[in-house]
Amino acid sequence: EVHLVESGGGLVQPGGSLRLSCSASGFSFSSFIMHWVRQPPGKGLEYVSGISYDGAATYYVASVKGRFTVSRDNSKNTVFLQMSRLRVEDTAVYYCVKMHSWNYSFDDWGQGTLVTVSS
């Protein structure tokens, strides 16, 4: 069974930094593209960032490009999201999501970790 467990969320001031981690188990982690999707409180889903199976390719939505950095450690089955220069509008639950290898659907989701950016 696939398990994705996010950690690292919390309260941070505007302009601050935070590093999210997602620990994966139950599948061959190094074979799958991994993503981060966020959901502001009471709102819908927004794609944030992704990384290819080997880390060679990374993807960012325009609103976080230059501020967020995605990376992975396949030896530890973990994907990371380093967030810097955080803004109030980055406040959201951040989900770690596995992408299916050939149908490109978001087929497994973690429980999410809440990031609150506030002074």
Added chain:
Amino acid sequence: DIVMTQTPLSSPVTLGQPASISCRSSQSLVHSDGNTYLSWLHQRPGQPPRLLIYKISKRFSGVPDRFSGSGAGTDFTLKISRVEAEDVGVYYCTQATQFPWSFGQGTKVEVK
């Protein structure tokens, strides 16, 4: 960027009755490889989303057959043949044909 627009945004339903949600994309979702990467997700209150349908009409593992997807190009539909209590929540369409991948605004299904 591809914008996904869902209608309705709210759908009060009677248990045992059908429900239907529409999703329209601002551009064709047919990929250069010939596939259409349109999926549907369901999110219950307080839970992460879970995959229901991929590639327009393929049910994901464990999804009941009362859920069906259809459509082509820019217009897609999710249908629930007979709504059960566990089906309440928010439904999202999502596309992975063109980066950045995007989601519809969500349709809230609730019991009348």
